[in-house]
Amino acid sequence: ASQFGMKEALEKLGIKTINEGTSTGVNNFSSGEILESYSPVDGKLIASVKMTTAEDYEKTIQTAAEAFKKFRLIPAPQRGEIVRQFGEKLRENKQALGKLVSYEMGKSLQEGFGEVQEMIDICDFAVGLSRQLHGLTMHSERPGHRMYEQYHPLGIVGIISAFNFPVAVWSWNTALAWISGDVCVWKPSEKTPLCGIACQNIIAQVIKENNLPEGISCLINGDYKIGEMLTADTRIPLISATGSTRMGKIVAQTVAGRLGKSLLELGGNNAIIVTPDADIKMTVIGAVFGAVGTAGQRCTSTRRLIIHESIYDKVKDALVAAYRQLRIGNPLDENNHVGPLIDTHAVEMYAAALNKVVAQGGKILVEGGVLSGEGYESGCYVKPAIAEAENSFEIVQHETFAPVLYLLKYSGEVENAIEIQNGVAQGLSSAIMTNNLREAERFLSATGSDCGIANVNIGTSGAEIGGAFGGEKETGGGRESGSDAWKIYMRRQTNTINYTTNLPLAQGIKFDL
C-alpha cells in the first residue's frame, strides 16, 4: 500500500499506531482492549484502536447528554453552518479518506472517493435543510385559536453502521441529526474502526475551531457488546442501525422493548428486470456494476437478474463476455474493477453460496473461486460468479454479501417478472430495464415493485443522497438521507393557542362550572 501514498493518508487523517481517541483530544475516552484493523487488500495490520469499556461508555453518554443541553439552543441555521464547515473539511480530506476507505474496507479507490462524495453531498443537503425544518399550520375548529406544529431537537442519536459503507452512512445520519440539534454517538463496524477514528478526527477539528461542546460527536469502539449498551440505553431516543436483517431484528426488539425509535436499514435482495424492450448494452453495464461493484457488498448490490425468455440467451452471452473483462486485484490500483471481500469469513460465505446454488439445482455460468498467489496474499480476493437459478432456491432467497449473481428467467407479461422480483423477504432496491412505457409504469405502480427504491433504466445501486434511502419488509422500513428523512431525528409537537377570554372545548363538548 505504500506506493499508493497510504502512509501520508493515514498521517493526514491523524491515525496513530494505537488510537485511543481523537487527534484533538475531543472525546478521548476509549481505554479498553486493543482492536486491530487488518486490510483485506494486503492482509497487513494498518493500526489499532482501543475499545470502549463500560466506564468509558458511561462517560461518553454523559458528555453527549451535556452537549445536547447546549447544542439544542443553537439556532438550526447556525447548526447548518457547523455542517457546512464539516463538508469543507471533507473536501480537504477527500483523497486521504477515500484511500483509507479503500484500504481498510477493500472497495475500489473510485468507490472510496464516491463514498466521501456522498458525505459531502449530504452535508450540502443538510445545510440548506437547516433553514427548512418546516412544520404545518392548521385551522382550529375553535374560534380565536391557532394551531401549528413544530419540530424540536430529539436528543442523543445512536448510530450503528456496517463495514461496507464505513463513513457515508454515519454522515447521512450525523448531518441530519446535527442540523436537527441532536448529538450523536457512533459505533462503527469493528471491521473498519479506523474509518471511524478518521471521521471523528475530522469533525473534532470543527468542534474545536467553533468552541462547541465536544459531546456533539462521540465515537465508541468495539463489537456487538458495546452496541447492546447503546440499544438498551433509555437515554438514547433514536437508534439508527445499518447491517444484516439478523442484527436488525435484535436491535429492533431491544429498542422497542424500551419504546425507543429505531431507523433500520437492513439487507436487500435486489433485482433488475430485463424486458424484451431493454437496451442490452445499458443493461449489461448496470447489472455488472450492480453485481460486482464493492465486490457485491452493497446493500443495494444486484443479486438477481429476471430476464425475459425471448432475450435470455442474448443477455446471458453479453454478461459472460463482460465478466471476462473484469480485472480483480488491489482496489487502490485504478486499473482494477473488483477488490477483495472484507475478510476470510466473507470468502467462506461466498464459497458456501456457490456450493449451495449447485446443490439446489442451479448451473454455474461464470465460475467463481478464491484467488491465490502474488497480490492475493490476504486470501480475500474472489472471482465474481454468475449462476442460473430459480427464485425459490433457499440460497437465492438469502442475501449473500459477495459478487454472486443469479439469472432467473420469466415468460409472458411483465407482471410475471414483478411477482418474482417481489417474491423475496427483502425490499430494498429494484430496477427495470425497458424502453416500453407501459411496462415501466406497471413496474412503478401500486401493484409493481414493493421495494423502497424502484428505478427505470438504471441499476439497483448507487442511489443519490437527495432521495429517501431505505426499504420495506425485512429491509426494516427506515428511510435515511434525503427527502423528509430528517423528521425522525426531531420530535414533533402540536401546539394549540387560545387568544380569547373564553375556554371552548373541542368536539363541541360543554363543561360549565
Ligand code: UN1
Ligand atoms: C449500503 O450499501 O449500505 O445506493 C449503502 C448505494 C449507495 C449506498 C449504499 N449510495 O449503493
